[in-house]
Amino acid sequence: MRKTFTSTATKIIKENKNTALLLGDIGVYGFKDMLSAYPERVFNIGILEQSMVSVAAGLASEGVIPIVHTIAPFIVERALEQIKIDFGYQKLPGNFVSVGASFDYTKLGCTHHCPGDVNILSNIPKMNIFIPGHAKEFEDQLSNNWDSGKVNYYRLSEQANSEPIDLGLGEIRKLKKGDRGVLIAVGPFLREALKCLTDLDIEIHYSNSITGLDSMKIESEFSGKKVIIFEPYYSGALLLKIIEQLSANGCKVMQIGIPKEFLEKYGTYQEQLQHLKLDSTSIRNIVENFLNK
Amino acid sequence: MFKTLSICSITKARIFALKHDFNTEKNTILTYSNSTVNKNDVIDFQRLQALRAKILKAASRSNEGHVPSAFSILDILYSLYILLPKKSNINFTKNDIFVLSKGHAALALYAILEEAKIIGPEWVDTFGDFESNFGGHPDMNKIPGVKASTGSLGHGLPITIGKILAKRTQNVDFRAYCLIGDGELNEGSIWESLIIASHHSMKELTVIIDSNTSSNRALNLGSLESKFDSLGFDTKNIDGHVHKDLVSGFTNFHTHKPTAVIAQTIKGYGISEMENNPAWHHAAPTQEQLRTFIKDLI
Numbered sequence: 009m010r011k012t013f014t015s016t017a018t019k020i021i022k023e024n025k026n027t028a029l030l031l032g033d034i035g036v037y038g039f040k041d042m043l044s045a046y047p048e049r050v051f052n053i054g055i056l057e058q059s060m061v062s063v064a065a066g067l068a069s070e071g072v073i074p075i076v077h078t079i080a081p082f083i084v085e086r087a088l089e090q091i092k093i094d095f096g097y098q099k100l101p102g103n104f105v106s107v108g109a110s111f112d113y114t115k116l117g118c119t120h121h122c123p124g125d126v127n128i129l130s131n132i133p134k135m136n137i138f139i140p141g142h143a144k145e146f147e148d149q150l151s152n153n154w155d156s157g158k159v160n161y162y163r164l165s166e167q168a169n170s171e172p173i174d175l176g177l178g179e180i181r182k183l184k185k186g187d188r189g190v191l192i193a194v195g196p197f198l199r200e201a202l203k204c205l206t207d208l209d210i211e212i213h214y215s216n217s218i219t220g221l222d223s224m225k226i227e228s229e230f231s232g233k234k235v236i237i238f239e240p241y242y243s244g245a246l247l248l249k250i251i252e253q254l255s256a257n258g259c260k261v262m263q264i265g266i267p268k269e270f271l272e273k274y275g276t277y278q279e280q281l282q283h284l285k286l287d288s289t290s291i292r293n294i295v296e297n298f299l300n301k
Numbered sequence: 302m303f304k305t306l307s308i309c310s311i312t313k314a315r316i317f318a319l320k321h322d323f324n325t326e327k328n329t330i331l332t333y334s335n336s337t338v339n340k341n342d343v344i345d346f347q348r349l350q351a352l353r354a355k356i357l358k359a360a361s362r363s364n365e366g367h368v369p370s371a372f373s374i375l376d377i378l379y380s381l382y383i384l385l386p387k388k389s390n391i392n393f394t395k396n397d398i399f400v401l402s403k404g405h406a407a408l409a410l411y412a413i414l415e416e417a418k419i420i421g422p423e424w425v426d427t428f429g430d431f432e433s434n435f436g437g438h439p440d441m442n443k444i445p446g447v448k449a450s451t452g453s454l455g456h457g458l459p460i461t462i463g464k465i466l467a468k469r470t471q472n473v474d475f476r477a478y479c480l481i482g483d484g485e486l487n488e489g490s491i492w493e494s495l496i497i498a499s500h501h502s503m504k505e506l507t508v509i510i511d512s513n514t515s516s517n518r519a520l521n522l523g524s525l526e527s528k529f530d531s532l533g534f535d536t537k538n539i540d541g542h543v544h545k546d547l548v549s550g551f552t553n554f555h556t557h558k559p560t561a562v563i564a565q566t567i568k569g570y571g572i573s574e575m576e577n578n579p580a581w582h583h584a585a586p587t588q589e590q591l592r593t594f595i596k597d598l599i
Contacts, residue, residue: 028466048470054500056493059459063497066463069441069449072470074463089453090490094460098450099442 178219402457455488484516
C-alpha cells in the first residue's frame with residue numbers, strides 16, 4: 009500500500025495544481041523526485057506533527073488541498089487536536105494518510121502501534137475514515153476522495169486481502185450467504201475471516217470505510233440473528249454506525265477487535281495475532297462458541 | 302521589570318497628555334513628561350478609547366471575555382488595520398493576511414474589524430449570545446475578516462505558515478501577520494513553526510509577539526529577542542502601545558528572513574485597575590464597574 013500511496017499521490021500532485029503533499033520525514037525516499045520537481049507544493053516539512061497538520065490547514069484555507077503523511081500514532085494521537093480544530097471545526101478539506109495501522113511495526117514496539125486511531129478519529133464530526141483491505145482499494149479511495157471537500161483519513165497497512173473489492177464510502181457489501189449469523193469484516197481482517205470461517209453457515213459482509221455520516225446500512229435479513237463485527241483496530245467504530253439497525257432487528261452482537269492492552273511483545277505480525285487470539289484458529293473457536301450459545 | 306515600568310510610565314504620560322488635549326482643536330504638539338503628542342495621535346486616542354468602551358460594554362453585557370488581553374493588543378491591531386493601510390498598500394480584505402493566534406483576545410479583533418468597516422457594530426450587543434456570530438474566540442466561518450478559528454493556543458502561527466505556502470503557489474503579492482501571545486510561546490507548536498518559517502525563508506511573514514509578561518509566573522522565557530534572532534528572524538523590540546513604532550515595525554522587512562516584532566505591552570492597558578492584574582484575566586466588569594471604567598476613559 010505504501011508504494012501505491014507514492015504512485016497515487018504523485019499522480020494527484022502532478023495533475024492538480026491546487027494540491028500539496030506534506031511528509032513528516034516519513035516516506036521521503038519514495039517522493040524524492042517530487043520533492044525536487046515541485047518544491048513549492050511537496051514538502052518534507054519535518055518531524056513536527058502538530059504543526060504539520062496546522063500548516064496543512066493553512067494551505068487548505070487558501071484553496072490548496074493537502075495530503076499529509078506519517079506514521080499513524082504520530083499523526084492521529086499526537087496531532088489530534090489540530091485535526092479536530094483546524095480541519096474538523098474549521099470545515100477545511102484535507103487528507104491524512106498513515107502507515108503502521110494497529111501493529112504493523114511489531115518489532116518497533118508500542119510507541120509505533122496505533123490500534124486506537126479509527127475510534128479516536130470517528131469522534132471528529134463528519135470525518136471519513138478509510139480502512140483499505142487492498143492497495144487497489146486505497147488507490148481508488150484516495151483518487152476518488154482527495155478533493156471531496158471532507159476530512160479524510162486513510163489507514164494504510166502492510167496486511168492486505170488477496171483481492172480488492174470495489175466499495176463506496178460507507179458501503180457494507182455482502183460477500184457470502186448464510187443462515188446462522190452475520191459477520192462483518194473490516195479492511196485487511198477480511199483475509200482472516202475468509203481463511204477460517206468460509207465453511208460456516210454465516211453471512212460474511214465486508215466494509216473498508218467508516219463514513220462521517222451518522223449511520224451505515226447493512227443489506228441483510230438478519231432479524232434476530234447473531235452479528236459479529238470483526239475490526240482490525242480497537243472495536244467500536246463500526247458498531248456505532250449500525251447499532252440502531254441491529255437493535256431494531258433484535259440482534260445479539262459480538263465485537264472482535266484488537267484488545268485494549270499495550271502490546272509489549274515484539275516478533276512477527278502472526279505471532280501478535282496468536283498472542284491476541286486473533287489468529288485463524290482462535291477466531292474460528294470464538295465465532296463458533298458465539299453461534300452455539 | 303524595569304522595561305515594563307518604563308513603558309508604563311511613558312504610556313500613562315501619553316494618555317494623560319491626550320486626555321488633556323481631548324477637547325482642543327489645536328493642531329499643535331503637546332508635550333508632557335517627555336512624551337509628545339500631535340493632533341492625529343489625539344484622534345487615534347479618542348477612537349481607541351471608544352473601542353475600549355465598546356469592549357468593556359460587550360464583556361459586561363455578556364459577563365464573558367478576556368478584556369485585559371484585548372486591551373493588551375488593541376494598539377497593535379489599530380496600527381495594523383487602521384494606520385498601516387494609510388502608509389502602505391496593505392489590505393486585509395484582499396491578499397494580505399492577519400491571524401490572531403491568541404484567540405481569547407477576540408474582543409479586540411471584533412472592535413478593530415468594526416473600526417476597519419469589515420463588520421458592523423452588532424458584536425457589541427450580541428457578544429456571547431446563543432445565536433451570535435461573536436463568541437469568546439473568533440470563528441472564521443461566521444465572521445468576515447477572521448482568517449482562522451483560534452482559541453486553542455499554538456494553532457494560529459502554523460496555520461499562517463500554511464497560508465503563506467499556499468499564497469506562494471498562487472503568485473500573488475501579500476504579507477502575512479500573525480499575532481501570538483508570549484504565554485503562547487510555551488506551546489511547542491510555536492517553536493516548530495518558527496523553525497519552519499526560518500527554513501523556508503518566509504520573508505512575507507511578520508510574527509507579532511504580544512509581550513505582556515503575564516505568563517512569566519509559569520515560565521520566564523528570558524530574552525525573546527535573542528531567541529528569535531537565533532532562529533533566523535529579523536527581530537525588532539518595540540513599545541507595543543506606540544503607534545509610530547508599531548507601524549514602522551510592520552513596514553520594514555528583511556530581504557529573505559521572516560520578521561519578529563516583539564511588542565512590549567501592558568495587559569489591561571488603559572484601565573488602571575486591570576493593568577497587570579491577574580484577577581481580571583477572565584473577568585467581566587459589573588454594571589457598576591462598567592460605569593466607572595467608561596467614565597474614567599472619557
